[in-house]
Amino acid sequence: MDTIQNVLAQVVIPGLLALLVAFLIALAKAWREKIKDERLRAIVDALVKAAEQLYGAGKGAVKRDYVYNQAAVQQLPVKRADLEAAVYDLNAKQPSA
Numbered sequence: 001m002d003t004i005q006n007v008l009a010q011v012v013i014p015g016l017l018a019l020l021v022a023f024l025i026a027l028a029k030a031w032r033e034k035i036k037d038e039r040l041r042a043i044v045d046a047l048v049k050a051a052e053q054l055y056g057a058g059k060g061a062v063k064r065d066y067v068y069n070q071a072a073v074q075q076l077p078v079k080r081a082d083l084e085a086a087v088y089d090l091n092a093k094q095p096s097a
Helices: 002-055 060-073 080-093
Strands: none
Touching: 002 060, 002 080, 060 080
């Protein structure tokens, strides 16, 4: 009986604790990435709205360059898909004329 308790105390319990710690670390990393993605999305949305306000309708290339330049100044990794999604959301929220 002592041998089983020794095995549990020296091997199984520390092993389970190590697995739990590894799971919690992975969960924390995923949560951090989610928050980082949400913040980036909010910043891109704000930059797209600012470009629309500054340059008005049309002038897509100028507005796109503005967003990329402002993102570069803030050292943000803005992808084309993120930009297009923000533009789509902005256009979807505007009432049609």
